[in-house]
Amino acid sequence: MPKNQYVSTAVIRRMPRYYRFLGELLERGVTRISSKELAALMNLTASQIRQDLNCFGGFGQQGFGYHVALLHEEIRKILGLDQGFRAILIGVGNLGRAFVNHVDFTGSGFDLVGLFDKNPALIGKKISGLTVQDADEISAFCAAHTVDVAVLCVPSEAAQQTANGLIDCGVTAFWNFTQYDIKVEHPEAVVESVHLADGLMALCYQVNDARRSSSSAEK
Amino acid sequence: MPKNQYVSTAVIRRMPRYYRFLGELLERGVTRISSKELAALMNLTASQIRQDLNCFGGFGQQGFGYHVALLHEEIRKILGLDQGFRAILIGVGNLGRAFVNHVDFTGSGFDLVGLFDKNPALIGKKISGLTVQDADEISAFCAAHTVDVAVLCVPSEAAQQTANGLIDCGVTAFWNFTQYDIKVEHPEAVVESVHLADGLMALCYQVNDARRSSSSAEK
DNA sequence: TAGATTGTTAATCGATTAACAATC
DNA sequence: TAGATTGTTAATCGATTAACAATC
Numbered sequence: 001m002p003k004n005q006y007v008s009t010a011v012i013r014r015m016p017r018y019y020r021f022l023g024e025l026l027e028r029g030v031t032r033i034s035s036k037e038l039a040a041l042m043n044l045t046a047s048q049i050r051q052d053l054n055c056f057g058g059f060g061q062q063g064f065g066y067h068v069a070l071l072h073e074e075i076r077k078i079l080g081l082d083q084g085f086r087a088i089l090i091g092v093g094n095l096g097r098a099f100v101n102h103v104d105f106t107g108s109g110f111d112l113v114g115l116f117d118k119n120p121a122l123i124g125k126k127i128s129g130l131t132v133q134d135a136d137e138i139s140a141f142c143a144a145h146t147v148d149v150a151v152l153c154v155p156s157e158a159a160q161q162t163a164n165g166l167i168d169c170g171v172t173a174f175w176n177f178t179q180y181d182i183k184v185e186h187p188e189a190v191v192e193s194v195h196l197a198d199g200l201m202a203l204c205y206q207v208n209d210a211r212r213s214s215s216s217a218e219k
Numbered sequence: 220m221p222k223n224q225y226v227s228t229a230v231i232r233r234m235p236r237y238y239r240f241l242g243e244l245l246e247r248g249v250t251r252i253s254s255k256e257l258a259a260l261m262n263l264t265a266s267q268i269r270q271d272l273n274c275f276g277g278f279g280q281q282g283f284g285y286h287v288a289l290l291h292e293e294i295r296k297i298l299g300l301d302q303g304f305r306a307i308l309i310g311v312g313n314l315g316r317a318f319v320n321h322v323d324f325t326g327s328g329f330d331l332v333g334l335f336d337k338n339p340a341l342i343g344k345k346i347s348g349l350t351v352q353d354a355d356e357i358s359a360f361c362a363a364h365t366v367d368v369a370v371l372c373v374p375s376e377a378a379q380q381t382a383n384g385l386i387d388c389g390v391t392a393f394w395n396f397t398q399y400d401i402k403v404e405h406p407e408a409v410v411e412s413v414h415l416a417d418g419l420m421a422l423c424y425q426v427n428d429a430r431r432s433s434s435s436a437e438k
Numbered sequence: 439t440a441g442a443t444t445g446t447t448a449a450t451c452g453a454t455t456a457a458c459a460a461t462c
Numbered sequence: 463t464a465g466a467t468t469g470t471t472a473a474t475c476g477a478t479t480a481a482c483a484a485t486c
Contacts, residue, residue: 010477012424016417020398034443042400046443047479054445062444063486079420080427098317099415108416109423148426173426175419179239181261188429192422194413196318197327198235200394201298203411204328205231207367207392208299210407229453253467265467266455273469281468282462 007055014052015075017042022072034065081109085148087175088114088141090162092122092132095177096153100128110149114141142169149173156180226274233271234294236261241291253284300328304367306394307333307360309381311341311351314396315372319347329368333360361388368392375399 021042025033035046042049053059053071056078060066076082087110089096096115105112115127118135125132133141141147150166152159152174159178166174172186176193184191240261244252254265261268272278272290275297279285295301306329308315315334324331334346337354344351352360360366369385371378371393378397385393391405395412403410 008477013417013421015424016414016420017400019420020414020417036443045479047481048477050443050445051478058445060444061486062484063442065443079424081420081423083423083427085423085426094317094320098313101313103415103419105419108419110419149422172429173422175422181236188433190422190425190429192418192425194415194418195235195239196322196413198232198239199411199413200322200324200327200329201235201238201300202232203368203392203394203409204300204302204304205234205298206409206411207304208302210391210409214407227453255467264455266457267453269467269469270454277469279468280462281460282466284467 005055011052011055014044015079018049018052019072019075019079022068022075025068026072030068032065033068035060037065079109081107083109085110086113086146087111087149087151088116088138088147088171089151089153090116090135090138090166091153091155091158092117092119092125092127093153096151097127099151099153099177100130112151113145114147116141138165139169142166142171147171149175151175151177152182153177224274230271230274233263234298237268237271238291238294238298241287241294244287245291249287251284252287254279256284298328300326302328304329305332305365306330306368306370307335307357307366307390308370308372309335309354309357309385310372310374310377311336311338311344311346312372315370316346318370318372318396319349332364332366335360357384358388361385361390366390368394370394370396371401372396 021038035049038044039046039049050060053066057074059071059074087105089100089112092100092115096117100112100115112130115130115132116135116138117123117132122132123134147169148171150163150171150173152162154162156179159176159180159182163174163176163182163184167184167186167189172184172188172190174182174184174189174191176182176191177196179195179197181193182191240257254268257263258265258268269279272285276293278290278293306324308319308331311319311334315336319331319334331349334349334351335354335357336342336351341351342353366388367390369382369390369392371381373381375398378395378399378401382393382395382401382403386403386405386408391403391408393401393403393408393410395401395410396415398414398416400412401410
């Protein structure tokens with residue numbers, strides 16, 4: 001009985017975390033859990049968990065709690081991890097190569113089906129079962145295959161241009177690892193940017209702040 | 220004239236982005252900007268920019284706007300990027316290696332001063348000017364040098380244990396790239412987790428959602 | 439049935455936006 | 463001075479928490 005209102009991004013961003021914790025519980029053989037127990041585990045309020053889940057439907061059972069396996073599966077469907085969307089990765093430098101090997105694309109809803117770079121030294125190399133193709137071949141590849149999302153690991157200066165080219169090829173979703181905030185006009189476009197340096201700077205502030213408050217607490 | 224109230228994390232998380240945009244403006248030779256112009260550029264409201272900045276002080280000038288160079292420098296100080304905090308990175312696998320080469324630690328407030336791994340095949344290798352040391356040497360290293368933050372690129376299963384060991388060595392800040400949500404009790408502890416898979420799953424939902432709404436709009 | 443825990447409505451809290459007086 | 467734009471207070475909006483009736 002999935003509901004059909006708008007769901008805030010705050011809620012959406014918590015869903016993968018629920019999915020992750022439920023996966024861990026499942027592995028540990030836990031079959032049922034109450035919102036209260038899950039809240040304690042995840043450092044949230046029980047209220048928030050129930051509110052969040054009820055954006056999508058009533059997956060619990062009064063007096064009992066939630067079936068871990070069932071809820072896990074429901075969230076999988078909510079996120080759409082079962083659709084086998086197809087991803088390509090552009091820019092097989094240090095970072096790109098690391099993601100190919102390290103990120104569990106399949107478990108996160110995407111099949112990685114192509115690697116591209118414009119560096120001749122990399123073209124033809126095989127990484128994790130995929131052969132690096134010439135970046136000039138992207139549009140031909142997109143014409144021949146369905147491509148749902150592009151992972152951008154190119155230099156920041158090339159980010160916008162690369163994204164524009166991909167939009168023209170019909171690719172509307174981006175996982176952006178460049179420093180640059182790409183702009184995409186397409187109505188169906190979605191961009192998920194991971195600004196690593198921004199996170200590191202925020203950490204820097206927090207370290208300062210923690211020290212400030214602990215030293216002022218001393219007095 | 221820095222203010223001294225509590226600043227919400229929502230504001231903190233936007234500061235690095237301001238810093239980044241101001242840096243770009245600086246490079247382009249722009250010397251002054253109004254909150255209205257900056258808002259258009261960053262896709263925010265002018266009001267929010269003024270509110271955010273005024274958490275830390277009045278950096279603008281009525282009738283004129285903000286001096287780009289001055290504001291850039293102020294934010295640098297606010298974030299504490301000038302303190303030369305020291306970082307070590309644990310786990311020199313694909314991801315760890317990529318970050319060593321790719322992330323601008325220095326520009327983000329930290330000097331990377333040590334690399335550690337427990338894999339004998341990696342120990343002794345030189346990466347970007349640093350020699351990989353045996354993970355067993357971490358506590359000795361921390362005793363001999365100041366270490367402010369640890370970058371965790373170890374397998375998820377080892378995350379908590381590694382963090383515990385580091386806490387015992389006096390390291391209280393973590394940039395966590397494992398799947399696992401580490402728990403740290405220390406009052407001064409700060410953790411910045413980058414759950415790559417979570418972001419990818421959120422993107423998966425958004426792709427689904429964008430398609431749902433554009434197909435329903437067709438009708 | 440009694441106890442537990444959900445789903446949901448209402449209350450609170452915080453963050454964003456709007457408005458405007460201060461001032462460069 | 464007049465025009466522009468800030469800093470800041472007030473209004474709005476959204477998200478989180480609390481409460482409780484429904485129900486397993």
